[in-house]
Amino acid sequence: MNVIVNRVAEFLKGYPPFSFLSQENLSLVARSVEVRYYEKGAFLFQKGEDPLPHFLVLKEGKIELLDGMEIKEYCEEGDVFGVLALLGKRPYLLSAKAVEDALIYAVPVAVFEEMLNQNSKVALYFAAGFASGQVVVRQDLSQGQIARKTFKTQPKDHSLLIFSDQSQIKVSENVLVALPHISIQHAAQLMSAHQVSSLVLVDANRFPLGIITDKDLRNKVVSEAKDVSRTAGEIMSTPVVTQPRGADFSDLYLTMIKHRLHHLILTEDGTEQSPVCGIISDHDVLLSMGNSPAVVVHALNNAASLAEMRAIRDRAEQMLRYYLDNEVAMDFVSSVMTEINDTIIQKAAERVKKELDSKYPECRSLNFAFLSLGSEGREEQLLRTDQDNALIYEDVPEALHQQAQAYFLALGTGIVETLIACGFSPCPGEMMASNPRWVQPLSGWKKYFSDWILTPTADALLKASICFDFRAISGSTSLSQSLSAHIYDQVQKKKAFLSFLGLNALKNPPPLGFFKGFMVEKSGEHRDQFDIKARAMMPMADLARLLILSHGVVGINNTFRRFERLAELEPQQSELYSQAGKAYEILMRMRALEGLQHQNSGRYIDPESLGKIQRQLLKNAFVPLSELQSLVEVRFQLAYFRS
C-alpha cells in the first residue's frame, strides 16, 4: 500500500461501513477510489438522473440533498450518499449540491457490491439504513456502537444497530396454513378470523406451496373482480422463499431485503421440502427495531401497566435523541413526540375513567375534554418538562354540580398522576387538572377568559399566555371548540387586550447585551447561564400567539406553524416570519439537545460550553426575535400603553 492509498484508507477507516472492513479489503476499496472536487454551488447529481456508477463519500466540505428547492438532508464529512439509487438501480430520489467546496471520494459500484457480498455486516448496515428510509448513511454508527458496548443495559433498539447481537425478534410459531384447494373466500375468512395478514398454502405433508397475503387479495382478487369461489391456489404467490427455523436474525433480514419480501416462511430444515414451522413479517422486524414512532405508539396502546408505559416513554426519549442527532426536520420530530405524549394521556384517561365510572354512575356519560396547555398544547414539548393541563366539562344541572366537580377532579388527578408516573414533572404553579381551579365546566372557563381579557392584570396575562394554547387531547373536542369561539369573540370585542399581550411579550429583555454578549443570569443557581426559555423561546411563542390572535386565526397552536401561517397572511413580512419559524426550530433543537445531554429541562445553557458555531447559530436565531419585537411595538402602539 503506497502513501496515497494509505492516506485514503486511513480516512475511510474512520467511518462505517468501511470501519467493518478488514485491512486487506479496505486497501482494495481505497485503491479503487476516485477523488473529485466540486465547487460551491455545483450539483453532484440531479434528482431523476440515472445513478452514477459510483457511490460517494464526503471527504471535505458540505453537501445538501435537495428535493426541488427543499433541503432534505445535510451531509458531513464521512457520510456516504447516493447509495439508495445505486442499490435499487433506479434514478436518484434527491439532488446533491455542494454548499461548500467539496472533495468527494467516489467508490465504484462493482467494488461496493463485492463488499456487500463478502461482508454481511456491511450489507446489513446498508439494509438497515434503507429499511428506515435513510438517504444518507451516517457516520455516527461506530460511536453508537462504542456507546452501546459501554452502556450494556441500554435497550437494543438503535435502529441502525440491529445486527450486532441475536436480536429478540418474535417469530410467530403459529402459522396459519391451509390446503390449496380451498376457495379464495374461505382463505380470506380464515385470515380475518385469525386476524393475520398472510396464509401459507401447504400440501398434505405441511410442505409450503405458496403464500397468500392481503396484497394478493387486493391485487389478484378484488381489483380483477375474480370469482371468490375459485381455489386459493390460483392466487398464491410462488415460489416461496424459506429459511430454517432458528436462522440468524441477520440472515432472515437479509433474505427479506434481498427478495423484497414482506413475509418469510421458516421450515424445519430451511428448504421447501420440509414442514412449515414459523413465519416472520416485516412488521416483526420493525417491532424488533423499536425505533419507529409507529411502534412506540402501538406499544403504548398495548401497555399493560404504568411501569411499562414509563419504560416506553423512556425509550421514546432515545428515539428523540436519535432524531436530533440526525437533524431530522423539527416539525416531524415534534409531531412524533406530541403523538406519543397524547397517546399516554388518552390511555391514562381511558384507564382512570374506567375505574371511576362505577363510583359515579350519573356522571359517566357527561362530555369532557382534557386540555394540554403551554408547550404540550403547542405541540412543542420534546422533553418531559413541566406539565400544564386542565379539564373542561359540559355545564351540568345544579343538582349534579357537586358530583360532577368531584368526578372530574378525580379524573383529572388520575391523568396527572399517570403523567407524573411516566416521568413528566408536575407544574410548580399547580396549573394542572388536579387543581380544582382548573377543572371547570364550560361556563366557568368562559368566565375565566372573559375576566382575563377584560381586566388584563399581570397575573391574568401570565395565566392567559399559558391557557391560550390549549388543545383537547382526550374526550370531546366540541367543548374546546366552543371555548375557542368564545375567546375569539371576546378578543374581537376588546382589541386593546392584544396590546396588553404585546406588553407581556416584550417584558423579557432582549437576549443579547449591548456588546452582543449573551444576557446571562446575574445571580442564583443558574448564575452565568443563559435562560433559553425565558429569554428566547417564550418571547417568540408569545409574539407568535399575539400576532396570530390579531389575525383571528383559530386552531394553529404550534409556534413555527403559526409563523408559517403568518408568512402567508402577511406576504410583505413573509421573510421575517419564515426566519422566525426557523429560528424557533433551532432554539427547540438546542434546548432539547442540552436537556438530553444533562438530563434536565435544558432551559439553562452555559454560553461558554457552546461551540463557536452553536453560539453563532444561537445569536443568529435572536435576530428575527428583535425584529419581531420592534414590529409588535409599532403595530400595537405599545409606547402608549407603557405610560
Place this chain on the structure above:
Amino acid sequence: MSWWPFGRKNTAELADFVRKYLESNRISIPNIREISRLNFVVLDTETSGWNTNKDEVLSFGAVKIQNQSILISSSVEWYPQVDMKGEKAATIHGLVQTQNQLEPGLFFQKVLAYLGDGIIVGHHVGFDLEMLLRIGRKFGLDAFPNPVIDTKILTLRLEHGPRADFNHFKPEAYQLDQVCARFGIRLEDRHTAAGDAFLTAQLLLKLLALAQKKGIRTYQDLMR
C-alpha cells in the same frame, strides 16, 4: 529541445523503451480539447539535494487525473537504486528506503511508461524533471516531450492574472504548503514523493475548477 530524436547532442544510445515513449508523444493534444477531457500525470520526487548536477532522485511518487478525478488506483511510489551513501540520503527527509529499490533502467522504464503522453504536472516541476533527466540521459533521453504544467506558475496566474511576476511576491507564499493552505487542502504526508504528488493533484483539481470559472476552458487556454 524538440521531441524529435534527431540532431541530439546526447551520445548515449537511445533505449528501446525511450524510443517507444517518444513515439507515443508524437501526436500533440488538439488545442480545442476541453480541460475536463485532459489526462494529467501529477508527480513529485524526493532527492538527495538541490544540485541538479550532483544530487540523485531517491523516490518518485505520482498519481493520474482523468475526467477530473484523481484515480487512486493509478497511484505509484517507486524508489530507484542510488549509489550514494545511505546516511547522506537519510538525513534529507528521514527517508530510509532500502527494500524494493529498482535498478535505474527498470525504474526509468516504469516512469516513462507511466508518463505516456499525459500532461506532466508538479509543483516547481521543472526541478523534478531535471532530476529525472539525470537518469534519463543515460538511456538517451534529453528532454521530456510532454506538455508540462507547473502548479506554482498556474497558481500565480490564477491568483494574480497572466502578467503577474514572482518577484513581486514572497517566495514562501508559493511553496506547496502555503498554496495548499490557501486552497484549503489539508497537509498530510508531507515530504514523501507520493504524499506531495497527492497534495499537488488535489491542488490541480481546485486550480482547474478556478480556471474554468475564469473562462479558461480548453487545452490551448490552459497552456497559453
